[in-house]
Amino acid sequence: MPEPSPSPAETKPRRRAGRPVGSVLDKAGITAAALALVSKKGYDGLTMAALAKSLGVAPSALYNHVGSKDDVLRLVEEDLMSQVDSSVFGSLPWEEAVKSWAYSYRDIFSAHTPLISVIAVLPVTDAPQTLAMYEAVTEGFLRAGFPEDRIIPCIVALEAYIFGAAFDATAPADIFDSGKLAESTPHFTAAVRSLGPVNYPSDLAFRMGLDALVAGFGALRG
Amino acid sequence: MPEPSPSPAETKPRRRAGRPVGSVLDKAGITAAALALVSKKGYDGLTMAALAKSLGVAPSALYNHVGSKDDVLRLVEEDLMSQVDSSVFGSLPWEEAVKSWAYSYRDIFSAHTPLISVIAVLPVTDAPQTLAMYEAVTEGFLRAGFPEDRIIPCIVALEAYIFGAAFDATAPADIFDSGKLAESTPHFTAAVRSLGPVNYPSDLAFRMGLDALVAGFGALRG
DNA sequence: GTCTATAAATGAATGCCATTCATTTATCTC
DNA sequence: GAGATAAATGAATGGCATTCATTTATAGAC
Known part of the structure; x- marks a missing residue:
C-alpha cells in the first residue's frame, strides 16, 4: 500500500477517497448551504452539483444524507x-x-x-x-x-x-x-x-x- | 444526387430530411398535442422529445415554431x-x-x-x-x-x-x-x-x- | 483487542433533458 | 428561373439528478 505522495502546495486541499476522519456533512449543514446558495443564485442555481461544491464535497456524497433533491427542498x-x-x-x-x-x-x-x-x-x-x-x-x-x-x-x-x-x-x-x-x-x-x-x-x-x-x-x- | 432507395414496407413511414411537401407542424397542433400528452402522462411526461414523438416529428423541428419549452407552456x-x-x-x-x-x-x-x-x-x-x-x-x-x-x-x-x-x-x-x-x-x-x-x-x-x-x-x- | 459490519467519502459512469447547428428539401417572391 | 426563406432531419452539446463500485474510517460484537 504505497502512500501516494501528497501534492505539495495544492490550493484546493483535495480530500482523497474514503471516509474522512471528521464527518463533513449533516442535514443542518446541507440546509444552510442550500439556503445560502438560493439566496445568492436563486432556485435555478440550486443544483446538487452546486450544492456539493459549496460544501466542498462530491455530488454523490450528498446522497448519504438525503434521498433526493426533493429531500433538500423539504429541508429548506x-x-x-x-x-x-x-x-x-x-x-x-x-x-x-x-x-x-x-x-x-x-x-x-x-x-x-x-x-x-x-x-x-x-x-x-x-x-x-x-x-x-x-x-x-x-x-x-x-x-x-x-x-x-x-x-x-x-x-x-x-x-x-x-x-x-x-x-x-x-x-x-x-x-x-x-x-x-x-x-x-x-x-x-x-x-x-x-x-x-x-x-x-x-x-x-x-x-x-x-x-x-x-x-x-x-x-x-x- | 442519387435517389435513396425507399426502404420497402417500413412500418414507420420515416420522413426524409428536408422541408416536407405539406406542413406538418403549427402552433395549434403543438398546443393540442401538448394538452393530450399532459392529460395522458402528466407534466412530467411533457418533454420536448415526447411532444415531438407524439407529433411524428424530430424534436428539433419544434423549434421552428416555438422558441423554447416555456413557449409551449404559454400556448397551453x-x-x-x-x-x-x-x-x-x-x-x-x-x-x-x-x-x-x-x-x-x-x-x-x-x-x-x-x-x-x-x-x-x-x-x-x-x-x-x-x-x-x-x-x-x-x-x-x-x-x-x-x-x-x-x-x-x-x-x-x-x-x-x-x-x-x-x-x-x-x-x-x-x-x-x-x-x-x-x-x-x-x-x-x-x-x-x-x-x-x-x-x-x-x-x-x-x-x-x-x-x-x-x-x-x-x-x-x- | 481484533473482526466485522456499516457509514461516509470519491470518482466514474448512466440516462434524460432542452437546445443548437449543419444539412437537406420545398416553397415563396422578385 | 434565381435567390431567399421556411421547415424538416439527424447529430451533436452541455447540464442535470442519480447510481454504483471503490476506498477509508469508525462503532459495536465477541
Missing part, C-alpha cells in the same frame, strides 16, 4: 416554516395576529415560490416545524372562540391565499400591460391605468383580500 | 384560459357570477398546477385569451358598480386565492396526518380529527374563503 421548507412568526397569536388580538402571521408567511415564501409546488402537496407528517406552526395557529383560533371543526378549513383557505399572493409578489410591475391588444380590451386597460404609475398593486391587493378573509372568518367565532 | 396556458367560463358575468348577478367564474378557473387549473408558476409571473401582453378573460371580468365588476381603481386589486386578490386553491385541490387526503408527532400538537390534531373521515377539506375551505372574499369585496360597490 422546514427551515423557512420555523421562521414564520406565529408567536403573535400569543400577544395580539385574533384579527391582528392572523394578519401579522399572514404577512410574515407571505413575505418569507415570496422569495421561495419554487418551494410552493412541493409544499402544498406535501404530507405534514415528518415536518415538525411545520406542525409547530399549525399548532400555534390552531391554538390562536381556539382562544379566539372558533368552533373546532371550522379551524382547519379557515387555515387551508388562508394558506391558499398566502401561497397565491407569494407568487404575485414576484410578478413584474408591467405584468398587466395589454400592449398591442389594448384596443380590444378597453375596460380592463382603463382599470389598469386608473391605478396610476404603480400598475401592479400586489400589496394593496394582498391587504384587501386579507381584510376580507379575516372579516368573513371572524364572524364564525362563537 | 392560453388554451386553458379560453376555457375558463367568464360568460357568467353577462347572465348572473355579480356575487354568483364571481363565484361561478372562480370555481371554473380553479377547476381547470387544479389539473395544471405546474403552469401556475409560469403564468403568475407572465406579462399578459401577448396573451389574447387571457386578456379577453380579464376584459370580461372587468366589465362584470364595472356593471356591478365597482369604482374603476378597485377592480384590478380585487381581481389580483381573487386570482391569488384561486391559484393557491388549485394547489390544494391536488393535495392527498392525508396531508394533515400528524403521525408520530400527534402528541406534541394536540390542538391541531384534534381540529383535524373533528373534520371526520374527510381530513382535507379542500372544497369546504374553498367555498368558505370565496364567500368571505366576495362578501368583503361586494361592500366596495358604489
